[in-house]
Amino acid sequence: MTDLSETSQVRGEVKGGLLNRWSWRELWHGQLWPVAAALTIIIACVFSLAALVVRVEKIMVEQGRSMIAADLVFRSANPIEPALLERAAALGLTESQQVRFGTMAFSDEAMQLVSVKSVGDAFPLRGELQLEGPDGMRSRVAPGELWLAERLLGLLAVEPGDTVAIGDAELAVSGVIRQEPELSFNPFSQMPGVIIHADDLGRTGAIQPGSRVQYRAYFNGSDSQLEQLQAATELAPGQRWLSETSQGRTGDVIEKARQYLSLTLVLVIMMASATLVLTCSHYVNTRTDTVAMMKSLGAGRKWLWQWLARQLVMLFTVAAVVGGAAGYGLEFLLRLPLKDVLPAPLPAIGWTPLLISMLVALLVALPGLGIPLWRLVDAPALAVLQRELPARSDRRRYGLLVLPVVMALWFAGGNSLVWLTLVGISGLLVMLAGMGLLWVAMLRQVKWGAAMQLAVSRISRSPLATGAQLAALTSSLMLLAVIWLLRTDLLADWQQTLPADAPNVFALNIADDQQGAYLAALDSAGVERSDGYPVIRGRITHINQKGLLTTEGNDQAGEQDESLRRELNFTWRDTMPIHNELLEGTWGGRQGVSVESGIAERLGIGLGDSLSFSVNSQPFSATVTSIRKVEWRNMRPNFYFIFTPDVMAALPATWLVSFRVEAGQDALVNQLGRDYPTVSLLDLRIMATRIQGIMQQISLSLSVLAGVGVASGLLLVMTLLRLSLAQRRQEIKLYRTLGASRKRIAATVWGEYGMMALIAGGMAVLGAEAVVAALVKWGFELPLRWHPGLWLAVPVLSLLLVVVIVRSMIASLLEPLKG
Structure with missing residues (x-):
């Protein structure tokens, strides 16, 4: 009995080893390697893009928060309530306070209306305060000190060490304010600045009933702690929260950049997912005969799933290792154009990009691989003899869409920009597919040469397949154009916001x-x-x-x-x-x-x-x-x-x-x-320089991200063209059997794909203009712009892609027919 058990175990191990070797050969020598390549590309692109998004967003948030001197600021026309400070302390937040008011400053020689800031020991919590005195540079204000804006030295005719009266308090001038973290953009409300310590506020006697005073509380902590504080605080009239996204010019730039980052990530995932689905569908079509043969030899569904599961495990392992490494290297390359504007040291990316890339790959692969492979396993054994025999219809396989759809809905959430894009693209695809068929019908009315007539006949023979193919090619080109045009419009708006020759x-x-x-x-x-x-x-x-x-x-x-x-x-x-x-x-x-x-x-x-x-x-x-x-x-x-x-x-x-x-x-x-x-x-020279630096940093980041998106779009277009040409082998074999020459077949292929490229390119331009116009008007709230260069660039790009793909495959398509 023991011998039989050991023999069964050995047989199982041998069987498992053979199955593993077969699965490995099938992965690399069969047709599954394009699927592995597509999955690797998804992981690499999502990892690199997510890593760069994490870094750039952290940098933007850091820069934005340095301009408000904290992670979050509470502004009030009345003294800060102790209950707010107690809640902040209970949450573990770091806190500092400030009081702002206008008053007169008097010296022995002159007087001047000034804006006074009374700050605590910890101010600022973010950013850099540069104070220059006789003893060198300082970054904190101590009790009894008085720091003046540089022009006040001339207006009051004083120097460090001289006495200046701020209200009732007489303080010795400690030095000059060289840089403040807080930026203000309204020239009409500006008075020369003065900074004193909070301990000296009472001595000034400047705050009386009816005085125009602003109170601020500064908080540092994690985002969740700050959100809890805001949720627990009910704002009264005259009170407001200030964050990095609410600070006028820079807040608007940061918020729009965040929207673009999230939208670009979604579009790249969409295009990479389409590439995966196409390659997997092509794999299923090429392996139907193999599965049918194995079924005819007695293989059951359970054994087939084990065979495929081993391949999928190997596939994901290879894709995860290669894709993760490639993504890390790609993220490094993406940072090269930004090396002069990124801070040192760079913010850490943590495990988030890797986890996101793996999760996205799994969610995409679940229906993208699961549904076609389920159909492959259901292929009947008789398909060996009758290839067109339909597989058993099992609607349960479409349940694999539930989890990815739910996760996509959760991710999109209340992001109106993403919803606007998805709904707009979906509606446009239906319309553009119909327009493509209309163009094909019009082409049929024109008299062409024999090769072109055959190409037009080939395109119009199956309206549904042609419409789907045109919609896929058009959508790929359109998404590519949308990513680049949004980047162009955002940069144009920012250049207008703060041009290089702006007043300072x-x-x-x-x-x-x-x-x-x-x-x-x-x-x-x-x-x-x-x-x-x-x-x-x-x-x-x-x-x-x-x-x-x-x-x-x-x-x-x-x-x-x-x-x-x-x-x-x-x-x-x-x-x-x-x-x-x-x-x-x-x-x-x-x-x-x-x-x-x-x-x-x-x-x-x-x-x-x-x-x-x-x-x-x-x-x-x-x-x-x-x-x-x-x-x-x-x-x-x-x-x-x-x-x-x-x-x-x-x-x-x-x-x-x-x-x-x-x-x-x-x-x-x-x-x-x-x-x-x-x-x-x-x-405003220091302020303008800082803002322009932030805008340059964000502009370069968006350009790099747009480049990644365009590369993903190009990969999808090239995959579509290659798979479409690969499916033409049987037709070309039939044409040769009926006596068509190699020259005529080549001319037909060139004519067919040339026309499809021009039609898809033209429709992609129309679709991209419509989607970008909607996003610009209702999503980013920017002025509408037309892009005349796009009308030439996209059709020419689609033609170039067709030339590259057809030239690389035409010889192999005709080669089996030699002799």
Whole structure:
């Protein structure tokens, strides 16, 4: 009995060893290696893309948070409630506080209105604070210290060690503020900055009932801790959370970059999955005879599944090892163009990219391999004799789609951008397939030569198959174009947001009798500047005699739009600013006002409406003559309301001008400060350089990611063409049997695939323009752009791919027919 047991065990081991060797040979010498290659590509692409996304997103978040000096900021018009700080402490968050207010600074020689920040020992929690004193550089503020913006030294005529009074407190000047982590973009609300320690706040006596004060609490911690704190805090009027995505220009850039990263990852997974499904389907078609033969020799379903399972285990093992290594190497290559802008050391990627790539590969392979292989196992034994005999239909195999679909829905979640893309592409594919068939029908009406006539006949013989093939080829080219066009539109928008020649210094509070000489001084120095703008602050009070403000200063409209709760900056001009765009109406006239499109939409203002305003308690009215589009992020002087000169020219105003100071012109800013001590100079050079650096970093990252997406699309297109040509072998054999020459067959193949490439390329352009227009308008909220270069590039690219694939395969297609 023992001998029989041992003999059975030995036979099992021998049988298992033979089955393993057979499975290994089948993997590499059969038709399964393209499936292994496709799975390897999925793992490598998803790993490299996910790793780069993790790094880039961490860098973007780090840069964004350094601009708010913490991971999360709570801003309030009232003192921070102890309950909030207690909740933060209970969650294990690091905390720091700040109080901001405006007051007068007095020296022995002069006085100046300043913006004071009172900070704690830990400030800043993120970013870098650079303070330069006689003893060198510092990064923290100590009790009893007073740090001034550099221009305050000239305005107050003081040096380090001199005494300056901030309210009731007299403090010795410790040095100069060289760099602050917090960035602000509104030149109209800027005053020279002063930093003191929180322990000295009470000594100033500057905070009295009715004072305009802003309180801030800064928090550092994990994302989950920060989310818990926000969820447990109910915001009152005048309170707001600030994060890296809510900080104007940089927040908008970071949020759009995140959207593009997630969308690109989804599209790359879609294209790589399609490649896997196509290669697996081709494998099943080529192995149907083998399975039918094994069934005719007595192989059962269980044995076939064991045979295939061994191959799949080997396949996944090889794909995981090779794909993981290739993905790591590809991620390194993707970082090479970014080496000059990425920080050192790089953020760690952890295990997330590898886990994501493996999970994606498994979810894609579950239906992509499972459904075709299930169909292969169900192939009847009689298929050896009758190839077209259908396999047993088992609808249970489609249950393999459930888990991947559920996971895809969970991943997409509330991402409207991904849903918009998927729905749009699905609808377009049906429409484009119909358009392709219409084009084919039109081609049939044209008289061609014999080879081309055969090609047209071949395309139109099976409308369903042709429509599916055109839809697949078109969708591949379309996804490729969508990835690249979105990248192009985003970069174009960011370049417009902060171009290389953007102003980096603002001069404010220029007296009317100084503005001519001030502009002349800039012109004589060869500085690129804006026009001079007269500026006066006031409020909008009525629209068509309907009041906007109640006696308390707030109403429903005010709750909807912050512009009604504060004074706005008004100006007047004969001509429209060159960086504004006229949307409606005409410029000029008398008693007129031009309104920015955003506030016009929010407040329901239209052409011909009568608006009432108040400046220094003086009411006046104007009629809306035009609506303008304003790009608020371009660091140029911009205004909600621009009046015709006759409306406000008699009112006293100061002047504003922006200009750009290049490297080597630092002395000019200092000289202007000495020559015009009453003019406020807002130097944004450090801030602009930091923002441009972040944008350059993100732009290069998106370009690299777009390159990965385009490569995935090209791989899918080439796979489609190769498999389609491989399926033509039987037809070509039939044509040769009927006497067709090699030359005519080659011409037919070239004509067929050339026409399909042109049709698919043209439809892909239409589809890409439609998808990108929808994403740009409703997803990224960017201006619509047409891409004329795309109309030539995509059809030419599809033709080139056809040339490459057909030339590489045409000889092998005809070679078996020699003799």
